[in-house]
Every structure is written in structure tokens, then in C-alpha cells.
Amino acid sequence: MPRLVDHDARRRQITNAVRRIIVSGGMEAVTFQTVAAEAGMSIRLVQYYFGTKREFLLATHRSVMEDAGARFMRRWTALGEDASPRTKIHALLTELLPLDEQRREETIVLGTFGWAAVTGQSITAEQTFAAPNALTTIVAGQIARARGTDPSPERDAALVTATIGGLAQGMLQRYGTPDEALDLVDLLLDRILGSTTESPTHQHDPN
Amino acid sequence: MPRLVDHDARRRQITNAVRRIIVSGGMEAVTFQTVAAEAGMSIRLVQYYFGTKREFLLATHRSVMEDAGARFMRRWTALGEDASPRTKIHALLTELLPLDEQRREETIVLGTFGWAAVTGQSITAEQTFAAPNALTTIVAGQIARARGTDPSPERDAALVTATIGGLAQGMLQRYGTPDEALDLVDLLLDRILGSTTESPTHQHDPN
Numbered sequence: 407m408p409r410l411v412d413h414d415a416r417r418r419q420i421t422n423a424v425r426r427i428i429v430s431g432g433m434e435a436v437t438f439q440t441v442a443a444e445a446g447m448s449i450r451l452v453q454y455y456f457g458t459k460r461e462f463l464l465a466t467h468r469s470v471m472e473d474a475g476a477r478f479m480r481r482w483t484a485l486g487e488d489a490s491p492r493t494k495i496h497a498l499l500t501e502l503l504p505l506d507e508q509r510r511e512e513t514i515v516l517g518t519f520g521w522a523a524v525t526g527q528s529i530t531a532e533q534t535f536a537a538p539n540a541l542t543t544i545v546a547g548q549i550a551r552a553r554g555t556d557p558s559p560e561r562d563a564a565l566v567t568a569t570i571g572g573l574a575q576g577m578l579q580r581y582g583t584p585d586e587a588l589d590l591v592d593l594l595l596d597r598i599l600g601s602t603t604e605s606p607t608h609q610h611d612p613n
Numbered sequence: 614m615p616r617l618v619d620h621d622a623r624r625r626q627i628t629n630a631v632r633r634i635i636v637s638g639g640m641e642a643v644t645f646q647t648v649a650a651e652a653g654m655s656i657r658l659v660q661y662y663f664g665t666k667r668e669f670l671l672a673t674h675r676s677v678m679e680d681a682g683a684r685f686m687r688r689w690t691a692l693g694e695d696a697s698p699r700t701k702i703h704a705l706l707t708e709l710l711p712l713d714e715q716r717r718e719e720t721i722v723l724g725t726f727g728w729a730a731v732t733g734q735s736i737t738a739e740q741t742f743a744a745p746n747a748l749t750t751i752v753a754g755q756i757a758r759a760r761g762t763d764p765s766p767e768r769d770a771a772l773v774t775a776t777i778g779g780l781a782q783g784m785l786q787r788y789g790t791p792d793e794a795l796d797l798v799d800l801l802l803d804r805i806l807g808s809t810t811e812s813p814t815h816q817h818d819p820n
Contacts, residue, residue, distance in 0.1 A: 432732035434641040514731060521728050524721060524785045525639035535788055564789075565776065565797050565804070572779030578731045581742055582771075590772050597772070597804040 417455050417465065420445050424466040429514050433522055433529075436463070463529050467519050470512045471537065477501065491552035492595055495545055499570050499591050502541070504577050505584050513574050542567045552599050562598050569594055624662050624672065627652050631673040636721050640729055640736075643670065670736050674726050677719045678744065684708065698759035699802055702752055706777050706798050709748070711784050712791050720781050749774045759806050769805050776801055 423445035427436050441462065442449040456462035478501045485497055504510035516537075519529055546563035553559065573590060576582040582590070630652035634642050648669065649656040663669035685708045692704055711717035723744075726736055753770035760766065780797060783789040789797070 428732065430733050432641075432729065432734055434639075435732075517728065518732065520782075520786050521724065522639065525635065525725065526637050527639055538783075538788060561797065561800050562804075564793070565800055568779035568783055568789075568797060569772065569776040570779065571782055572775035572777065575727075575778055575782065576745075576775055579727050581745060582775075586771070590768065590775060593768050593772055597769075 413455070416447075416451075418469070419447070420452055420455060420462055421466040421469045424462055425470070425511055425515050428466075428518050429511055433463075433518050433527075460529065463519075466515065467529065470515050474502070474509075474512050474516075474537075491548040492599055495548045495566070495599075496591065496595060498541070498544060499566070499594075500588065502570055503574055503584075503587055503591075505587075510578070513578060517575070517578065538567050538571075541570075549598065566594065566598060620662070623654075623658075625676070626654070627659055627662060627669055628673040628676045631669055632677070632718055632722050635673075635725050636718055640725050640734075667736065670726075673722065674736065677722050681709070681716075681719050681723075681744075698755040699806055702755045702773070702806075703798065703802060705748070705751060706773070706801075707795065709777055710781055710791075710794055710798075712794075717785070720785060724782070724785070745774050745778075748777075756805065773801065773805060 420441060423441050424436055427440050427444055431440075436459065438449050438452055438459065442452045445452065452462070456465065478498065481497055481501055482494070485494055489497075502509075502513075504513040522529055542560065542563045545566050546559040549559035549562050570591075573582065573587045577584065577587050627648060630648050631643055634647050634651055638647075643666065645656050645659055645666065649659045652659065659669070663672065685705065688704055688708055689701070692701055696704075709716075709720075711720040729736055749767065749770045752773050753766040756766035756769050777798075780789065780794045784791065784794050
């Protein structure tokens with residue numbers, strides 16, 4: 407009987423290995439040799455699935471985007487339609503912070519790709535702004551829901567996107583602890599949506 | 614007569630070359646060969662000034678920190694004591710955004726060092742949080758000045774630091790234009806200090 411091979415599982419084994427190498431040694435540590443060794447495969451087998459380094463890098467990037475997106479969708483769906491705007495935005499933002507090893511790995515991999523593009527070594531075929539654009543759009547929708555008729559939730563949503571990126575980077579560089587980052591997420595929501603705790607000059611209506 | 618040699622100028626020539634290589638090719642493009650070629654020197658002359666790659670990397674990092682710090686101090690001093698808190702914070706934040714080629718180069722170099730530490734290749738002897746700490750302290754001082762008796766300007770200052778980091782990164786990755794980033798700086802100051810334009814739910818006192 408022919409042996410059944412799960413090709414998807416093997417690709418996954420390779421891209422998981424790429425992730426771990428990026429986390430521990432950066433993009434420059436990624437080679438066919440190191441990936442094959444980390445994946446527990448022969449180089450020839452890795453090459454069977456990915457002919458070039460660029461191909462397995464692209465597949466790795468895509469796998470991270472898919473994992474993060476799927477996890478976020480599960481969380482979003484579980485919240486339900488009636489959850490408050492603040493609850494929804496809070497859930498979205500915390501899903502994107504490197505608060506556990508899985509999210510830390512994902513944030514590092516995506517950040518490494520993003521940074522490589524800055525210094526002239528763009529790996530992804532096009533500069534992909536799909537993720538931050540999607541984040542900003544969803545946050546803008548919830549801000550609009552919270553404010554009713556107030557105009558331009560997009561600017562505040564763009565600010566939220568920038569702040570979360572900065573908080574994530576700070577956490578990765580051990581500049582802020584997880585608790586500090588979560589506290590700043592609460593403060594950010596206070597400032598954007600109107601405070602439930604303190605405010606710049608006086609109390610707002612909560613939410 | 615012995616020829617007078619400006620050793621500081623030569624070190625500067627080398628670290629400037631390191632900066633340009635990091636911007637165009639990332640940390641992994643930095644070698645004695647590439648640095649010497651970019652600086653227009655022999656490898657032996659580079660080695661005279663910096664025995665190891667680590668040494669010229671550290672010197673490059675330090676030169677960027679000093680340049681940015683000096684430029685900021687000049688701007689801060691020129692503002693004068695009576696400038697409003699918002700004006701002072703705004704000046705500080707815009708000095709740190711990659712709004713021209715010089716600041717873009719500095720932001721890329723510092724970001725590259727910071728990111729290398731995340732993936733296990735720490736170049737600087739210690740994790741240096743001197744710059745973000747200094748930024749947060751100064752911003753907190755100005756927020757306290759604006760608010761009078763309101764407690765805890767440090768949380769808002771930490772939020773500002775995170776947001777500026779995220780805005781700078783977004784600009785580098787061409788996610789936001791300079792004008793968009795400056796607009797979000799204004800919005801950030803509106804939210805933190807109380808709006809001079811619009812507000813989440815109702816008008817605040819300006820400043």
C-alpha cells in the first residue's frame with residue numbers, strides 16, 4: 407500500500423521551523439540548511455516543497471497571517487453582536503499583542519518581514535497593508551458605533567492602530583511588561599471612547 | 614611637518630558609512646569590507662579605529678543617539694520656557710518622526726538595533742531604554758504642566774511614547790504619509806490634553 411503523506415502537514419512543519427529560526431536568529435539565520443535541520447527533514451525534502459528560500463519565506467508569512475486572522479475571527483464571533491464597542495475593540499487589540507509565546511512568535515515574524523522591507527529587502531511580493539487596514543476599519547466601525555453621529559472615526563482608528571504597533575514593539579523589546587501594556591490599552595480606550603475611569607479634564611459618560 | 618589628522622572626523626566618516634549600509638541593506642550587510650568601501654577607506658584604516666565590527670556598530674548607535682539628542686536640545690531650547698505644553702510636546706514628537714532623510718536614517722538605524730535585540734542578536738551592551746524613558750519623562754512633565762492637579766501624567770506619557778513609535782514605524786514602512794502622521798500627532802494631543810478641535814463626546818477647554 408502506498409504510504410499516505412500529509413503534504414500540508416509537511417509544509418506546516420517547514421514554515422513552523424522558519425518561524426522559530428526567525429525568532430531566535432533573525433531573517434539572516436534562515437537558510438535551507440538551518441530550516442531543514444530545525445524541521446527534522448533533509449534539505450532535499452524541503453526543496454521538494456519549496457524550491458527557493460523566497461518561497462518558504464512567503465509561505466511562512468502567509469501562515470502567520472492566516473493563524474492570527476483565524477484566531478481573531480474565533481474571538482470576535484464568540485463575543486457576539488451585542489458586546490459593547492469597547493469590549494470588541496479591547497478584544498481585538500489584546501489578540502494582537504504579544505501576550506503569550508504564540509502571539510510573541512507571530513509578532514516577531516511579521517515584524518521581521520516588515521522591517522526587512524524598510525532596509526531594502528522586501529520579501530513579500532507587494533507591500534502588504536491588508537492587516538493594518540483591516541484593523542483600522544474594524545476599530546473605526548466600533549468607534550462609530552460608540553459615538554453615534556460623531557464624524558471621522560477613521561482618524562481615531564488610525565491612531566489606535568499606530569499605538570498598538572508601538573505597544574507590541576515595546577513589549578518585544580522588553581520595554582513594557584504585559585500588565586503595563588494592557589493598562590495602556592485601557593487608557594487608550596478611555597481617551598478615544600471617553601473615560602470610564604479618569605479623563606484629561608473631567609469625567610465623561612462611560613462608554 | 615607631520616600631517617594633522619582629524620581622528621574624530623575619520624571615525625565619523627566610518628559611522629556615517631555604517632548608517633548608510635544599514636539603511637540600504639540591513640544589519641547583515643554591514644561588514645568590514647562594505648564599511649571600508651562605503652567610507653572610501655582601506656579595511657586596515659577602518660580596523661585602526663575600530664578593532665571589531667561590534668565596536669563600530671556601538672559607535673554608530675552612539676553617534677545617532679548623540680545627533681538626535683543634540684538636535685532635540687536645540688529645538689527645545691529655541692522654544693523657550695513660556696511655550697505651551699502642547700507646543701513643547703508637539704515639537705518633541707515631530708523631532709522624533711522620520712520627516713526628512715536625516716531623521717529617516719536615524720530612525721532606521723535605531724530601529725534596526727532595537728529589532729536585532731528582539732531576535733537574539735543584541736549589539737548594545739545593555740538593553741538601552743534611556744531614550745524612551747527620557748521621552749516619557751519629558752512628555753509627562755508637560756502633561757502635568759497642562760493639567761495642573763490631575764494625577765498620573767506618566768500613563769498618558771507612556772501612551773504617547775508608544776504611539777510615536779508606532780507612527781514612526783508606519784512611516785518607515787510607507788504605511789502613512791508624513792502629513793497623515795502629523796495629523797495623527799495633532800489628534801493624539803487632542804485626546805491626551807483635551808481637544809482644541811473635536812472631542813470624543815463634547816468640547817473640552819482648549820489646552
